[in-house]
Amino acid sequence: MSLYLILSILGALVLLSSLGRGKRLVVPLAIAGLLGALAVTGMGLGLDHPLLKGMAEFDRYAVLFSCLLLVLGTLVVLLLTNPNERSDIPRVEMAALLLFSLTGGIMMASFAHLVMLFLGVEILSIPLYILAGARKRERAGNEAALKYFITGSFATGFLLFGIALIYGATGSFSTRAIAAWAEANPAVFTPMFHLGLLLMLVGLAFKISAAPFHFWAPDVYEGSPSIVTSFMSTVVKVAAIAAFYRLFSEAFPAAADAWSWVIAAVAALTLAVGNLGALAQRSFKRLMAYSGISHAGFLLLALLSVGPGSAGALWIYAAAYSFATLIAFVSLLAVEAAGGGESLEALSGLGRRNPFLGVCLTISMLSLIGVPPLAGFFGKLFVFGNAVSQRHVVLVVFAVVMSAVGMAYYMRPIIQTWLRPPAGSPFQLSTSQAWVLGIATAFVVLLAAAPVWVMRFL
Amino acid sequence: MMSSILFYGLSTLLFAAALLVILSRNPIHSALWLVTAFFAVAGHYVLLNAQFLAAVHVIVYAGAIMVLFLFTIMLLNLNKETEPQHSLLVKLAGLVAGGMLLVVMVGALRRSSAETASDLATVHSGTVGLVETLGKVLFRDFLLPFELSSILFLAALVGAVVLGKKELGE
Amino acid sequence: MDLVWLLYKVAFAAGLLGLSLGVAAYSTLGERKVASWIQDRFGPNRSGPMGILQPLADGGKLFFKEELIPGVSNKFLFILGPGIAMSTALVTSAVIPWGRPLSIGGREFPLQLADLNIAVLYVFAVVSLGVYGIMIGGWASNNKYSLMGALRASSQMISYELAMGLSIIGVVMLTGSLSLNDIAAAQKGWHWNILVQPLGFLVFLVCSFAECNRHPFDLAECEAELIGGFHTEYSSMKLGFYLFAEYVNMFISAAMMATLFFGGYQVPGLDSLGLSQNVAALVGTAALFLKISVFIFFFWWVRWTLPRFRYDQLMALGWKTLFPLALLNIAWTGLYLALRGFK
Numbered sequence: 001m002s003l004y005l006i007l008s009i010l011g012a013l014v015l016l017s018s019l020g021r022g023k024r025l026v027v028p029l030a031i032a033g034l035l036g037a038l039a040v041t042g043m044g045l046g047l048d049h050p051l052l053k054g055m056a057e058f059d060r061y062a063v064l065f066s067c068l069l070l071v072l073g074t075l076v077v078l079l080l081t082n083p084n085e086r087s088d089i090p091r092v093e094m095a096a097l098l099l100f101s102l103t104g105g106i107m108m109a110s111f112a113h114l115v116m117l118f119l120g121v122e123i124l125s126i127p128l129y130i131l132a133g134a135r136k137r138e139r140a141g142n143e144a145a146l147k148y149f150i151t152g153s154f155a156t157g158f159l160l161f162g163i164a165l166i167y168g169a170t171g172s173f174s175t176r177a178i179a180a181w182a183e184a185n186p187a188v189f190t191p192m193f194h195l196g197l198l199l200m201l202v203g204l205a206f207k208i209s210a211a212p213f214h215f216w217a218p219d220v221y222e223g224s225p226s227i228v229t230s231f232m233s234t235v236v237k238v239a240a241i242a243a244f245y246r247l248f249s250e251a252f253p254a255a256a257d258a259w260s261w262v263i264a265a266v267a268a269l270t271l272a273v274g275n276l277g278a279l280a281q282r283s284f285k286r287l288m289a290y291s292g293i294s295h296a297g298f299l300l301l302a303l304l305s306v307g308p309g310s311a312g313a314l315w316i317y318a319a320a321y322s323f324a325t326l327i328a329f330v331s332l333l334a335v336e337a338a339g340g341g342e343s344l345e346a347l348s349g350l351g352r353r354n355p356f357l358g359v360c361l362t363i364s365m366l367s368l369i370g371v372p373p374l375a376g377f378f379g380k381l382f383v384f385g386n387a388v389s390q391r392h393v394v395l396v397v398f399a400v401v402m403s404a405v406g407m408a409y410y411m412r413p414i415i416q417t418w419l420r421p422p423a424g425s426p427f428q429l430s431t432s433q434a435w436v437l438g439i440a441t442a443f444v445v446l447l448a449a450a451p452v453w454v455m456r457f458l
Numbered sequence: 459m460m461s462s463i464l465f466y467g468l469s470t471l472l473f474a475a476a477l478l479v480i481l482s483r484n485p486i487h488s489a490l491w492l493v494t495a496f497f498a499v500a501g502h503y504v505l506l507n508a509q510f511l512a513a514v515h516v517i518v519y520a521g522a523i524m525v526l527f528l529f530t531i532m533l534l535n536l537n538k539e540t541e542p543q544h545s546l547l548v549k550l551a552g553l554v555a556g557g558m559l560l561v562v563m564v565g566a567l568r569r570s571s572a573e574t575a576s577d578l579a580t581v582h583s584g585t586v587g588l589v590e591t592l593g594k595v596l597f598r599d600f601l602l603p604f605e606l607s608s609i610l611f612l613a614a615l616v617g618a619v620v621l622g623k624k625e626l627g628e
Numbered sequence: 629m630d631l632v633w634l635l636y637k638v639a640f641a642a643g644l645l646g647l648s649l650g651v652a653a654y655s656t657l658g659e660r661k662v663a664s665w666i667q668d669r670f671g672p673n674r675s676g677p678m679g680i681l682q683p684l685a686d687g688g689k690l691f692f693k694e695e696l697i698p699g700v701s702n703k704f705l706f707i708l709g710p711g712i713a714m715s716t717a718l719v720t721s722a723v724i725p726w727g728r729p730l731s732i733g734g735r736e737f738p739l740q741l742a743d744l745n746i747a748v749l750y751v752f753a754v755v756s757l758g759v760y761g762i763m764i765g766g767w768a769s770n771n772k773y774s775l776m777g778a779l780r781a782s783s784q785m786i787s788y789e790l791a792m793g794l795s796i797i798g799v800v801m802l803t804g805s806l807s808l809n810d811i812a813a814a815q816k817g818w819h820w821n822i823l824v825q826p827l828g829f830l831v832f833l834v835c836s837f838a839e840c841n842r843h844p845f846d847l848a849e850c851e852a853e854l855i856g857g858f859h860t861e862y863s864s865m866k867l868g869f870y871l872f873a874e875y876v877n878m879f880i881s882a883a884m885m886a887t888l889f890f891g892g893y894q895v896p897g898l899d900s901l902g903l904s905q906n907v908a909a910l911v912g913t914a915a916l917f918l919k920i921s922v923f924i925f926f927f928w929w930v931r932w933t934l935p936r937f938r939y940d941q942l943m944a945l946g947w948k949t950l951f952p953l954a955l956l957n958i959a960w961t962g963l964y965l966a967l968r969g970f971k
Contacts, residue, residue: 004602008609015616055602093620100613107606115603123610130617165566191566486767490705493760510806513749521756521789525763525782532767532775589746589806 001049003058003066003106006037011099018092027081030095034074034102041066054174055113060458061311062110065242068319069109072234073102075326075439079227079333081432087134087225094134097127098231105239109246114163114173117243121159121207124239125152128232132224144223151206151216159203165196175251182254194258200247201262207240208296210266211273218277221289226336229285230329233292234322241299245314249306256306263304264395270297271402278409285342287409288328291368294406295321301399302383305390312455313386316447317379320367323443324376327364328413330437331357338427347413349422357429358417360441365410367444370403375447382451461505468505472498485531489524496520510589632735641741644721652875653683655924662928690868698861702768709765710862710869716758717876723747724883725809727893727913731905739893739913740809747808748800751884752793755839759785761873762841766858777857780847780939784838787946788845792835794954798828798961799888812892822889824964827957829889831950836881838946840874843931847939882923883916890919 010033017026041047047058058066077098080091087094104123111117129152133145167173169192170181182193202213209217221229252259274294281287299321302314331350332342334357340346351358367376380403387396429437475495482488496519503512544552596604657672657679664671672679697706727739744750759782766778799821800806803814815821822829838845847857859870886892893912903911937945 001602004606008606011609012612015612052602053599055600089620093616096616097613100609100616103606103609113603115600116606119603119606119610123606123613126610127613127617130613130621133621136621191568195562195566486705490764509744509746510749513746513753516753517749517756521753521759522786525756525759525786528763528767529779529782532763532779 001052002040002046003037003110004056004103006033006040007099007103007106010034010037011096011103014092014096014099018090023092026092026095027077030077030080030099031074034070034077034099038067038070038074041070054176055116056107056110057112058110061242061246064315064454064458065109065238065318066106068315068322069102069105069235069238069242071443072238072322072326073098073105073231075436076227076231076235078432078436079230079330082333082337082430087227088136089131089134094131094227097131101125101127101131101231102235105235105242108239108243111243111246112175112250114166114175114178117247118156118160118163120239120243121156121203124236125156125207128152128228128236131228131231132220134225134228135223138223140223141225142223144220147216147223148220151213155203155206155213157203158199158206162196162199162201162203165192165199167196169193169196175247178251179254182252186254189258194255197252197255197259198262201259201266204240204244204247205266208237208244208299209293210296210300211270211293212266214270214273214293214296217293218286218289221292222283222285222342226285226329226333226342229288230326230333233288233325233329237292237296237299238318238322241296241303241314241318245303245306245311248303249311253306260304263300264392267297267300267304268395268398270294270300271399275402275405275409279405281409282344283342284328284332284344284347284413287344287413288325288332291406291410292325294402295368297402298380298383298399301387301392301395304392304395305383305386307386307390309382309455309458310386312451312458313379313382315454315458316375316451317383320375320379320444320447323440323447324364324367326440327360327437327444328368330433330440331361331364334427334429334433337430339424344412344416345420346423347416348420349424350417352422353424353426354429356434357437360437361417362414363441363444365414369407369410373448375444378448378451382455464501464505468498468501472502486528489528489531492527493520493524496524507588510592636737637741640739641722644726644741645718648718648721648876648879649872651879652872653687655875655878655928656686656871657682658924659928659931662925663932666929666932687868690865693864695864695866696861698770702770705764705768706861707866709761709763709768710866710873711761712764713758713761713873714869714876716754716761717873717880720751720754720880721883723750723808724880724887725812725892726916728905728909730909738809739909743807743809746806748796748806748811751808752789756786756789758839758873758877761870762858765862765870769858769861771861774858774860777860781841781858784841784845784847784942784946787943788835788838788950791831791946791950791954792839794951795828795831795835795957796888797954798825798957801958801961801965808887808892812887812894815891815894817894818896820889820891820894825889825957825961827953827960829885831954831957832885832888834945834950836885837927837930838942840877840881840927842874842878842927844934844936845942846936847942878924878927879920882920882927885923886916886919892916 010030013033014026014030017023017029022029041063044058044063047063056062077095080095080098089097101124104120104125104127107116107120108124111120129145129149132148133141135141163173166178169190170178172178172181185193206213206216221232224232248259248263271294274290274292274297278287278290278294281290295317299314299317302310302317331347334354335346335350336342338353347361350361363374367374370376370380384396384399387399472495475491475498478491479488479495482491496515500512500515500520503509503515660682661671661679672682675681675685697703722741723744725738725740725743729736729738731737762781762785763778766774766781769775799811802821802824803811805811805814811821837843859867862870893909893916895912895915898908898911901908
């Protein structure tokens with residue numbers, strides 16, 4: 001409760017600060033508020049409140065994912081201080097929309113009622129439909145916004161229809177009541193219930209950009225301003241997978257026979273499309289889009305093996321993926337600010353132009369590949385381990401092969417960075433970029449120490 | 459008896475209007491048929507004793523959203539000539555996909571008719587759709603989502619202003 | 629649901645229809661008489677004594693005029709437009725309570741066609757549909773002036789509907805019901821809503837001018853800029869329907885204002901006179917019509933006094949003044965209720 005209140009009031013305050021001379025205070029205000037929210041969440045102050053009425057539940061899962069979302073949100077908002085971003089949306093509105101979107105993400109991590117899930121998805125998405133079109137005068141920006149809006153609304157339609165059918169079958173929106181219903185009717189194949197389940201699965205697969213519902217992602221990522229893309233590929237993906245896992249592990253565990261093979265198929269297809277698609281990319285931004293798709297496949301593996309330890313594995317994987325991706329996008333922002341484009345060639349000689357950036361980018365790519373002892377390695381280790389223990393051996397072997405394919409394209413930015421001649425003169429990072437890079441890299445490196453603690457906590 | 463005549467009448471109207479939405483070549487006609495379809499849905503709400511929902515449905519969908527739709531279509535001056543032509547393959551793919559969804563939906567709803575019919579009977583006669591009941595549920599059980607939806611509207615509002623605003627010198 | 633009841637309802641509906649049309653017809657005459665009085669001239673005085681047959685003459689003229697349908701327009705929609713405008717104007721009167729029930733032969737006959745528990749929303753739903761009559765007509769005319777007029781009219785109506793809807797939330801909060809019958813009954817004696825809702829009434833009054841497309845907000849047909857607005861291409865009785873719908877709307881708006889804010893059929897101190905039920909009911913109905921007449925007169929008076937708004941001024945007034953005022957009214961009503969204590 002306190003978290004929802006802080007974030008929504010913060011968003012409104014940020015909007016109000018555009019009156020008068022408050023504009024310079026926008027980012028500090030937002031950061032202070034987000035850190036406050038993080039502190040409140042970490043200490044568990046007033047998270048559960050009688051007024052929640054069973055709509056949301058701040059259990060350990062919700063708290064841990066909320067913290068992750070808040071940290072990622074804070075870092076993205078911190079990037080807003082850079083003046084070079086090409087966007088026609090003023091900074092105040094941008095910060096407010098990001099905060100609103102973040103509120104939706106936290107609802108998705110903490111829902112206990114399908115109405116909250118639906119509202120969360122909408123609150124997460126609607127600000128982003130707008131932000132995707134922030135470059136109002138460019139065709140690519142308009143295309144991104146329109147594609148995102150139309151496919152996103154379509155996905156929401158699927159989700160809503162699924163919720164309606166689930167309600168029709170079980171007579172309740174509450175995840176607990178749905179789980180109880182599914183437990184009470186284990187053997188019966190109820191078409192309404194299972195169709196609802198499938199439609200909800202499709203809706204959420206759209207949101208995490210899993211194949212075959214991934215096709216919007218590369219164009220949308222490319223057309224949006226990089227700062228918005230960094231938000232989409234981190235906060236949105238984490239929130240969507242958190243909601244996906246929460247829904248299927250809390251509401252539908254009893255129906256696992258019906259959905260696990262669907263998820264397995266989607267995961268395999270996503271891994272193939274994401275990794276093979278990434279091989280063909282020449283733009284760094286599109287490469288990261290396909291990387292996002294392939295990681296959605298890995299994240300679905302965690303969903304497939306719901307059981308003790310799977311939530312922890314999911315969290316570690318999501319955190320490792322999103323911090324590494326954030327580093328990649330900060331690099332892109334810095335290169336763009338220094339006059340480079342979005343192609344892979346713009347990264348060439350980055351190690352000599354700005355060694356700190358080069359090192360951070362390399363660490364990020366290595367973590368995305370899954371090189372020990374970086375966070376990405378532990379993510380993959382736990383996810384694969386869980387999947388094997390649930391006897392998804394074939395799928396895990398396929399995933400390992402696909403990680404090897406991943407190495408081929410994640411090495412390309414690294415090669416450009418260190419082995420190619422510089423594409424321009426050395427440049428300086430802005431303070432906020434340096435901070436974000438430092439913090440995100442620290443997380444990627446230090447998360448290696450966290451797994452045991454996370455596993456025990458969840 | 460009376461209510462089942464009304465039900466089938468409204469359903470026929472709804473089906474016909476919905477079909478005409480997609481079959482009309484002129485976008486304005488499509489939009490107007492959609493308005494008709496909204497009316498049929500509102501009629502169904504009344505049959506379910508949910509007058510409040512029916513009135514709000516008409517006010518919001520027919521009275522506001524579709525008017526704005528019509529606005530846009532009229533100002534863009536869309537007509538038959540500007541309609542994009544789809545290739546046969548796309549049409550066939552759409553037909554197959556839609557047909558499969560239809561089969562699945564029919565399959566899903568056919569089997570469940572017997573067990574849920576008794577639940578629906580209570581909806582017909584009860585006070586579920588009345589304003590008082592709705593208000594109490596909304597402000598007691600659904601207070602949190604109700605209040606949080608204000609964030610959704612605020613975000614949409616900000617977005618509409620930001621995207622629609624003319625900048626200085628434009 | 630016996631036969632007497634059914635016949636009563638049908639007769640009442642027919643009577644209401646005739647009444648609405650009659651009042652609308654004679655408001656055209658009244659308007660011209662008031663105009664002539666304000667402008668210090670004679671006004672219509674040829675048809676019948678004092679020009680009393682003028683509305684019939686006008687109607688006859690419209691019926692016998694040549695009917696022109698522009699060649700390229702969509703014929704069905706062209707005819708549908710005025711039909712929608714007229715029917716949405718007429719059906720609103722069904723939920724207005726015209727008086728206390730009459731008692732005939734031991735049975736109660738309410739002077740209201742349908743006591744919906746969501747009457748207020750019903751009125752808004754119907755009003756919001758009135759836009760379609762104008763939009764369809766303006767578009768089907770296939771004329772740029774018509775289209776511009778239609779777009780102006782509908783964006784104006786949508787914008788003012790918001791403030792209008794918010795302005796009566798105060799009344800609904802005070803009464804705790806969406807039924808117009810309950811709202812009228814709750815204003816017994818001197819408990820008229822205007823006394824606690826002056827701001828709500830002001831907003832409602834201004835908005836109802838805009839909703840009826842009446843002067844000073846008649847930009848949709850502003851002849852100086854748009855020839856005749858959405859009805860440029862219309863002639864004969866189809867034009868008559870549009871013009872008539874405006875007057876019917878005016879009548880209904882006046883009835884709504886009287887019912888929502890001025891006690892409806894309530895007459896303070898009527899019960900202490902000791903009249904029989906039926907006489908008291910009829911006195912109440914007469915009082916309601918007196919109130920309605922005052923408001924209709926106000927509509928005329930404004931038309932011949934104020935100049936027309938500019939379109940941007942109109943939008944600014946609606947969104948930047950009336951809308952916040954309506955919100956303020958809701959806040960104030962909430963505060964009032966909290967201090968008074970909820971019933």
